[in-house]
Amino acid sequence: MQDLLSFLISLLFRPCIFIPLIFPGLTVIFIMLLMIIWLERKIAAKVQLRYGPLYVFKPLGGVIQTVADLLKDLFQEPIIPKTVDKIAFLLTPIMLFGLAYLPTVVIPVSPTFYAFRSDLSLLLLLTLTTLAPIFTVLMGWASNNKFSLIGGLREGYLVISYEIPMFLSALSMAVLYGSLDLVDIAEAQKGIWGLFLNPVAGISMLVLIYMSTGKFPFEIPEAESEIVAGAYTEYSGIMYGLVMGASYVKLYVLSLVYAILFLGGWNPLPASMMDNPLLPGAMLFAKAFILIAIGVFLRAVYPRFRIDQAMNIGWKMALPFSILAIFISLGIVTITGGM
């Protein structure tokens, strides 16, 4: 009995199970989703002099409001309009959510704890996140609704204008550390964090993360007052829950990457604490969570940009900045002779 239990626990703590299923995988994603949506509403409410969700479990300010919402979504009739392309309509939310979640397997939790290590893990991760918007475009097309179509196309346009600078910003860090391996990159930040070494890359990447996940002021593909809910217009019930969740999951994943690239990952924890994945994991999560919280706070401050303005920012500001970031990295590398 005892053996079995300890076996199960050790099994659970095996990286290849722990990472996809617990942290940063499904379990934490799920909790994070419920927390962050609640937090978003709460933060906005606070700035707007209201209470926000409150009545579902009052002592803690209605934290489980999102659980109630999820239950509601689950039991709602998912309406599938007659004129939609059924297969695409039904599959895209799942693909979207799946693709948003998939990159978590690449993320290491500590220098010794990872599902798999590859020289190209950063590249792999970025590639996986970039795939998702294809499905948003498909979704807009399959929904057979003009607003969905416009929303999908907007997403498509934005992808092109933010993804390239985001890659460049992320890769400038790879240049700086001379590696595409996330573990190496995090380990290299034992001393100074990447954000301080190359602030240009840090800032532009942060803005681009919010941009790519449709946070205010870049909440353009779903702009409610313009195109109802963009590509998601025709979705209802749990399918809507999935597509809405997907963008938060993407934010979560990118925040984790950002924490590794720029905020030192699990540093500054001493090496002696690295054996157990929980502590470095908590560290990583805390950093990512702060980034997410900042992202949702922006909703309370900003209106949304127009799409041409957002694309301008993508091409005319973010792109030069991220190219500059690469040169800064190159400069640092030449001066110091590599990190």
Next chain:
Amino acid sequence: MSVDKTIRHVKALATGIKYLVSSKRMTLMYPDEIEEFPDGYRGMIKYNWDTCIKCGLCAMVCPADAMKMYISKEESEEGKKPVRRPGINYARCVFCGFCVAICPTNSLKFTKVHDVVYNTLEEQVYPPEKFREGVPKPQYKKKPKKMRAILDEERGLRYEPVE
């Protein structure tokens, strides 16, 4: 990005944070707290059976046809001629208060009651006999706190409990 713009971004964010940490809120937690309205609030109307002189002005002035003169059965049978008294239909009333203002004997008076739930449309009609019984008392599952709105220089509106 110009300096001016950056400053304005910072200001906007700072204002957001200022409100995030301040504990100001405007919400009145209805129905746990309900507002005690100022005097003269135009709520549901109570009717004084004894002072009414049955002049019918209230029914005449009512812009929504909510106030109407009904034949009061008992009195009509007693006096062997039709006696009309006002009754009100809250499904139609717009609470303009014209009836109250025109009543020459002050037989109609405002109350501060306004939140009453009816299950049917018929219930909202108050013929004279029902009208005289006064406005329905609001029923609450839990007794709410009565709050009074106080204008405040810092908060705009502040709600204070009424003793």
Next chain:
Amino acid sequence: MSLEERELEVLIGPQHPASGHMRMIAKIDGDIVVELRPNIGYVHRSVEKLAEAKKFLQIIPLVERPSLADTTANNLAYVMALEKLLGLEAPPRAQYLRTLLAEINRIHSHLYGLGIHGVMIGSSTAYMWCFGDREPFIELAQELTGARLSYSYIIPGGVRRELPSRFTEKVEKALRYMENRMKDYFNLYLNNPVTRARLEGVGVLSKEDAIRLGVAGPNLRASGVPYDVRKVEPYAAYPDIDFDIITEKVGDAFARVMVRVKEIQESIRIIRQVLKKMPEGPILHEKYIKAISPKMREYMKETGEVKFPGIFANLRIPAGEAISRVEGGRGEVIFHIISDGKMSPYRMRMVTPSFRNVILFEHLNRGVRVADIPAIYGSLDYFPPEADR
């Protein structure tokens, strides 16, 4: 591909988060709006025709309904037309009280417009703030009149209530609060670079076009036309009040927003003067006071609540024609009443500012981007029920 095929017709509304009770038929080419036609009439209530079947006093609540956020303007304009026909004028104190309510109403009507505009360009904070800050002013109006929005406060010959006790003090508090809050509005919303980017240079209405199209209210003044009925044809207590017409030069969406913001500040100035200069005296024309029974007159004196004389039930208005104009929150309200000496008007015409501004939808939305549609819509402070009547 030919041009026709490139265009996509999008129906925005009537079931759309930001369409209001109307529909906009937009032809878009990519992200550019080729043409946008407003399709109005969804909330037509036939106020003008209904009025012909209602007695004069009963029309007061009726004319208030179409523009619920800005009821005083309609109420005042209608009653002013009646008073012209009756050949009487309200006593000075009543005039001041009318002005007071009109300005309180202007503030909360502007806040309503600004709030809706805020959420249309995505700032939910601006929306919540504006709607929250309407509340003190609605509370004030409620204390004065007894209702939150549909005041029906102004009656032929005067107003219905005396100033409540300690009202001046309360008003002053609300005004100071609003003045302080304005700073945060500027910091968070009006000076926010994103807000500016969305509004500046969007939907520019030139001075000439504004005049040619007969635009009314803040939208007209934002294009640099200093036209305000309160100055052009002063009514109520405005002749004695010192205030400026707010104008902006540019005529874009941001200018329209700024006109409203500055008018709130100007209204604050007006309210202060009104309360300071408020003369003593009756609040109802003596002709009507005489018609009230002595007992009720006594009651009126005690409570400050005006009782209607019996003749109000079937008020007859002498035959004739009258036009009255009032500057409401959204612009100029015009009432044209033709009476044939009966208890109901023979004809009543009600020209609301939203009705005059609806033409701007078509005019301003040509060649703009899809995202500009709500930005322009909101900046017009257009209220569909008011236009449809």
